[in-house]
């Protein structure tokens with residue numbers, strides 16, 4: 234029996250009909266040139282990570298756990314040097330004590346800004362959870378409570394920067410600029426590293442001493458360079474997304490200038506202590522091995538995103554980005570226009586998971602959202618969204634946000650399963 238036939242039979246035994254399989258395979262064949270491009274980026278990023286590990290003489294001794302204060306933790310020090318080299322920065326702070334992406338971003342903002350300073354977002358509203366950090370929504374301990382003001386310039390109708398508005402918004406108090414690379418749950422396009430570089434150059438020409446920070450969540454290793462190589466003073470992200478490669482069990486990173494990282498370290502631990510303390514409790518090897526795998530994992534997630542986009546486009550749905558657009562993050566959204574189809578999509582992703590595949594996701598009233606939300610996730614690391622996951626609010630246009638997949642083969646299976654569940658609702662058929 235040949236390989237192709239065997240694979241199809243296996244898919245069928247796992248609940249994918251022959252029709253869905255054949256349809257998806259035809260879509261995949263057309264994506265080969267696109268996949269080759271993605272392979273190329275991943276090959277470069279793999280060498281980038283490898284050379285940083287070799288240059289910094291990563292050794293087995295680095296994997297030893299430390300406890301207590303964690304003084305002289307050579308694993309932690311080596312990990313941070315490797316991150317700094319991968320992101321092309323002077324220094325880095327990479328810690329299990331940084332609990333998530335929001336914490337990393339809050340740390341970056343709170344460590345650099347002082348009372349009387351102003352923060353500017355020139356790319357519209359930041360990620361939901363940052364609204365409370367900044368104080369856009371009143372919250373205990375927000376920047377606003379410390380007398381740090383905030384200004385925002387929205388993108389223009391066509392998604393481009395409002396340079397005139399940005400120029401006007403910059404003032405004597407502007408100390409820091411926050412730029413979110415990924416669109417998150419907004420409908421704007423994700424920003425390329427080149428576009429971020431242009432924006433930073435424009436801002437620094439007018440105010441050279443302003444600090445430019447990039448929220449790099451979901452963007453790492455999607456392109457050949459990172460925003461820190463395009464002028465950003467600080468780039469920030471979560472280790473349970475791209476750079477953790479699925480293996481980091483917790484953590485966040487900040488990479489940037491010496492001065493920025495010093496300030497961040499003094500805020501994370503304590504003035505006077507800075508980077509010198511912070512036991513790693515044995516997770517350093519997972520963080521390093523995850524980083525080593527990250528370019529490959531991101532490659533799989535990207536192929537999954539492009540494949541999902543192409544499959545659902547063929548069925549007539551609007552996808553953002555579309556299957557031909559150049560990619561700057563791993564998020565894919567599909568406007569399913571029907572609550573039943575949104576739920577079916579998520580059921581498919583859940584049914585394809587290695588963990589909790591037997592549970593059926595149900596919409597629920599999530600705090601902070603104005604509509605019920607459905608989520609699918611069956612991850613080894615709780616809440617990890619570099620693993621195959623999907624979610625969406627139950628309101629028009631009933632868009633599902635899909636991301637991750639530790640391997641391309643798993644992402645592919647998940648997307649086929651989502652389509653299988655959608656076809657079984659009887660509300661959608663395959664094109665003839």
Ligand SMILES: *Cc1c(COP(=O)(O)O)cnc(C)c1O
Nearest residue numbers: 333334335360415417448450471
């Ligand atoms: C995920 C994400 C965050 C927040 O990270 P958490 O780990 O969920 O706290 C912030 N910004 C963007 C763009 C993200 O994708």
